[in-house]
Amino acid sequence: MRRRHFLRCFALSLAIFLFSTPGFGQETRKAKEGILLVAFGTSVPEAKKSFDAIDKAYKAEFPDTPIAWAFTSQIIRKKLAKRGIHTGSIADGLATLAKEGVKICRVQSLHMMAGREFASLARSVLLDIQKHPGRFEAVYLGRPLLETAQDADIVADAILAYMKNRRKNGEALVLMGHGNGHGRADLVFEGLRSRFRDIDSNVFLATVEGGRGLDQVKKEMAKAGVKRAILAPLMIVAGDHARNDLAGDEEESWASQLKASGMGVDKELTGLGEIPGIAQLFTLHTRSNQDNLCLEPVKP
Numbered sequence: 001m002r003r004r005h006f007l008r009c010f011a012l013s014l015a016i017f018l019f020s021t022p023g024f025g026q027e028t029r030k031a032k033e034g035i036l037l038v039a040f041g042t043s044v045p046e047a048k049k050s051f052d053a054i055d056k057a058y059k060a061e062f063p064d065t066p067i068a069w070a071f072t073s074q075i076i077r078k079k080l081a082k083r084g085i086h087t088g089s090i091a092d093g094l095a096t097l098a099k100e101g102v103k104i105c106r107v108q109s110l111h112m113m114a115g116r117e118f119a120s121l122a123r124s125v126l127l128d129i130q131k132h133p134g135r136f137e138a139v140y141l142g143r144p145l146l147e148t149a150q151d152a153d154i155v156a157d158a159i160l161a162y163m164k165n166r167r168k169n170g171e172a173l174v175l176m177g178h179g180n181g182h183g184r185a186d187l188v189f190e191g192l193r194s195r196f197r198d199i200d201s202n203v204f205l206a207t208v209e210g211g212r213g214l215d216q217v218k219k220e221m222a223k224a225g226v227k228r229a230i231l232a233p234l235m236i237v238a239g240d241h242a243r244n245d246l247a248g249d250e251e252e253s254w255a256s257q258l259k260a261s262g263m264g265v266d267k268e269l270t271g272l273g274e275i276p277g278i279a280q281l282f283t284l285h286t287r288s289n290q291d292n293l294c295l296e297p298v299k300p
């Protein structure tokens, strides 16, 4: 009896000693990190290739780190669920990571820029933190693709390199951004447009819902004497907008409108997520964010 008691005490002391020794068990003591990738979502199966490429890049960059996905569009989540594909909301994704023991959570926006979708993502994450205080030690929110002038350079270079062998000789490149009236989204597009124009004056950029529409670009191209253009989405996935509004057969699509104005039209329906270098830029934003949303803001 005494002997067993002694052994138990000895084992306990040994465990305390080992775990308090610096260097021992460091792996187990280090707070577990996890990543939540957040996109609007797409129900177009071919467009999913972009998300797959991003997922692959994250698994390569962050091995042994749990990676969860969230789609913010409820309509798309429901559509996919009917096909047996289950991608959760932001709250679902955070809950999944918490269940896996994640303490340091890196939420990454897969948006082009800090427009309406990003603003709503930031709000959702903050609300979730308030609902579950203490669930994570830290939650970092990675900024979208286009934040800095350097990001614009990387994105412009990546797109031009990808298009190099796809553009016919002298062919203009017309990029369709989504755009929206929220915050500085239009100005972020202007920043990227200016980077493109510094490198290649035969690139034209317009948006579906932003301040700069196709009409402006048509005038600009007429002035430049463009005879032939290749159309491509400036969006992470080549989904519904790319397939219908950009390249569709309907009269109002950009392809139809440009054809009607006498222009030769080619199409390259590749989402940016598939273009080498873009997913890596997202991973850089994931690593670099130091702004822990779990902390109280510093009082002025």
Ligand code: CO
Binding pocket: 178, 241
């Ligand atoms: Co849209």
